[in-house]
Amino acid sequence: MRLGGRLAAAIEVLEDIGRRHRPVADALKDWGLSHRFAGGGDRAAIGNIVYDGLRRKRSAGWLLGDDTPRAIGFGALLLEWSLTAQSLNGTLDGDKFAPPLLTSAELQAITERRLADAPPAVRADVPDWCEPLFAQVFGEAWIEEGAALATRPPLDIRVNTLQADRPKVLAELAETGAKAAHIAPYGIRIAPIDGDGRHPNVQAEPAFQKGWFEVQDEGSQIAAALAGAEAGMQVLDFCAGAGGKTLALSAAMDNRGQIFAHDSEKARLAPIFDRMRRSENRNVQIVTKPAELSPLSGHMDIVLVDAPCTGSGTWRRRPDAKWRLTQRQLDTRKNEQKTILEDASRYVKPGGLLVYITCSVFEEENGDQVTAFRGRNAGFAPVDHRALWNGRFPGHEAAMRIGASGGISLSPARSGTDGFYFCAMRRSS
Template sequence: MTPAARAQAAIELLDTVIIAARDNGPAADTLIQRYFAARRYAGSKDRRAVRELVYAVIRACGERPAGGRAAMLLLAGQDADLAATFDGSPHGPAPIAADEPRAAAGVAPAWLTERLAASGLDAAEQGALAGRAPLDIRVNRLKGTPTQITEQIAAAEPIAGLPDALRLPAGTDLAPFAGLVEPQDAGSQVVTLAAAPQPGQQIVDLCAGAGGKTLALAAAMGEQGHILACDTDRGRLSRLSPRAAQAGVTIAETRLLNPGRELELLADWQGRADTVLIDAPCSGTGTWRRNPEARWRLTPGRIDRLVAMQARLLDLGAALVRPGGALVYVVCSLLDEEGADQAGAFASRQTGWTPAALSLPAGSPRGPGLRLTPASDGTDGFFVARFTAP
């Protein structure tokens, strides 16, 4: 592909990403894979170049653009070489007209930047959300040690305070280390520590998804005890069992829940769990470095619905904790309404539940918990709080 053809391919892909963000369609990664699956003639260098161009444009645009060409023109205005590809060649973009509309630069849509500012994130903190995330892994202590990785990948760097974590060069092939390592952001590993898992405990991972935190809990417990991994998403939860088998985890049981009937299906666990971990569905504002088009999917109404769901999950989780046990609340959001305010509201309405002091290798105090940010901690953004049951 010529540089002009790559630019045109990126414009076409951006059109599909913008529509998918508007209509809650597939993620950008999925759309890029589908695009090239139908274009086998594109070589690996072409695919990589187009992908990088698409994501560079997405990161540069604050508001959701009107279309792929307007989005690309924003970047072309900053890059003379890219602007030169708008040459009207057979497979390239048409020449740029003097009065053509261009997308607006920014970190996020204006209404979201206002909410981030209201949550205490200044321009530098917000700007870091548009960066690129590193490749962090958790070494599965059931299978080996970080030394086994550092001996083979010289550039692997330890992450302070996380003995099982390493930061690897972008693009590192993890296939040779299947079962020994799990891709997991350092921030995700930090907030999992708030559960303080111990061998022999009974733990509920209430929103387990595909099980990243379940596997981390099991490794920390040394395969002693029991973990109930729950979710309402059958597809995501079904991925946990094969991952657990590969990781050597046998103490995790999966349970599919029906939305609205969770407590009924968890009757056998009421008042029984030593710890309930709630990694609640959220806006994902802390993960924009990995999913930058997610900024264009959010609406005020969606956040309101998520906040209501989080409150319901907190009350549900509280019913499962034994007297004196712990409830750990996590969101990968930087908005106070999903983090500090949500946790504070729980403490206010649940009599006798007390916030526990957290001593974690990253994070700053925020309300009754800690908040991690890309700018301050070099991790994805998270809020975490731990409560002790009466």
Template sequence: MTPAARMAAAIGVLDRVLGGLPAEQALLRWSRASRFAGSGDRAAVRDLVYDALRRRNSLAARGGSLSGRGLMIGHLRDAGLDTGAVFTGQGHAPLPLTEDELGAGHDGEVPDLPDWLLPHWRDALGERADQVARAMGQRAPVWLRVNPLRGSVTDAIDLLAAEGIEIRQDARLATALCVTSGERRVAQSRPYRDGLVELQDLSPQLACAQLPLAAGDRVLDFCAGGGGKTLAVAGRQAGLRLFAHDADPGRMRDLPLRAERAGVDVEPMQHPQGHFDLVIADVPCSGSGTWRRSPDAKWRLTPEALAALIATQAGILGRTAGLVSPGGHLAYMTCSVLDEENDLQIDAFLARHAAFSRVARYLWTPIEAGDGFFLSLLRRAA
């Protein structure tokens, strides 16, 4: 496909997304109907769609309308490219710009967030609000976590380099590697297949590095999903007894294979009982910290959905409180930057649970780390 044909395809996909179809489904529908498209075409159309969704409001303003065409016109103008060279109507290229389209659009700054969310965003991030919002408009880098149970950081760096994957180490955490080239080769690479490296953003890695762990500790990952946090803590401390639970056990279907690849023993628990030295509650959330990776979710979040998530989080906190040993810890995590899901949620929990106190609190953002990620570490009195 020519670059112009790819852009025409992206316009069609974006119109479907703006009509209400989730981005992944819209892309899948297009790629099923476009057997002629190769993997490079699919990747390029996907990039155009995701880049446009990350900066939906500002590109629509530049392009003059919130439509597939408006977004792609905005995308070209933003990059300083000539719309006339792409919108030619020749072959599979989009039709030339109309008189109205030629006259529409402005380049003033427009926040790339839903209007209803702006006050929440500003309350949570204060003077950093605009900077973090802009950072959410950029693509997220790929981060890897070296699994010390399978080899050293040097082994990982050398083996990745041998497969053309270049990295840069994070100064704060030696096991956190940012991929600087060869991202698309990671999932097929030997260190990944052998469990020496896992895909994990920097911020949750930094969060897991703050958890108090000692050999012999019983650790429960209460919202385990694919087990990212379970595997990360297993890599930090030998001799842990690890238990994984999820309200939807189907979400843990990949965990046995991932754990085996990583050399980690994890016991699934359908009905957690008893006490644990550390309970990790990596709760379902708005994902507002990860909107660089899933920008579609930013526009799909509603006040009602946020309220429902906040209620679920409060319920999980209440349930997990009873599972923490006296003197043990509860690690509450979200990949959100919103106060309602973070500090306000914890303030309300502490007001209801006098036995707990706050030991530490972190909010990472793309400005100084990776995705937006929150950790509140609470201790139950002995």
């Protein structure tokens, strides 16, 4: 397929997403199933246009003076593919599978409009209702931070130190352009893709099958490292999900001590079994029933709560979620977080740590939750997060922010990671 056919297909997928209010991954999968003639390169390019369009939906629509799937698809190419309106029309001209060329009205809008003159939320590529949430957290830098969440993400990898070391994995992945991560000591990064390219399928690599590494955002790796799990400890991962942080904590413990992986929705735990077998994490116990948690009460050195959240810190990877999110959903997540923190806190022993993590950038889900929890639980106090960070990642203090509640925040513009929040509270009694 030429670019015209790929753009037409991307517009079709964007129309399907808007019409049926469905996740982008589902829409792309269905398109592929009904267009089996499309090769892997075509599907990757179509996906890139769709994802770029969703990341830059506000700015793409503003640039063309409309917010239709057509405007978003064309805008994505103009903003992210190093094309001009004239070169794009020239490329599409004569392609019978291409959508109609840019009209005179669209060309005029593109010529007359500059993103620098757009409203702040458009430049940040965030919904209008999220503007005060970003301003609350990032202050004058909120537009820059929102825009960073609308960029293409890298592919990050965590070396499994139970099986390999970073030089060994880097050597295996040399052809992918993989480099050592900037902050995480066991992290590896493959840079964001350009144009119509795609990241290598690293899970097809023999090194992955042998358990040498896991795919995990560098921010998630940093949060797990900050938790401070050590050999011999008793650790509870209270919202373990698919087990990414569980495996990272287990490796940090060198398979000594015990880590209990629990999730209230046990179906989320399903992938962890294959991951454990591949990576040889042997100190993990899967706990699915609440009754099995009772003996752990008051005995854990660390209880990690990777709380369900809006996922606003992951909008680079899941840009469709940005436009589906509502205030009501945010309020629902906040109530869940409150309940989960209360439930998890009972398992921390005196002197132990309650670690609260989200992949959100919103203060209402982060520092505000910690402040409210401490108001209800006087026996928990934040650790010195600046000292904790500098002890773990010396020389990288500029990559993080410490909020009024004492927690650490990461964001694409500042740390180059997904957006994460981390707060460790020690129990005194």
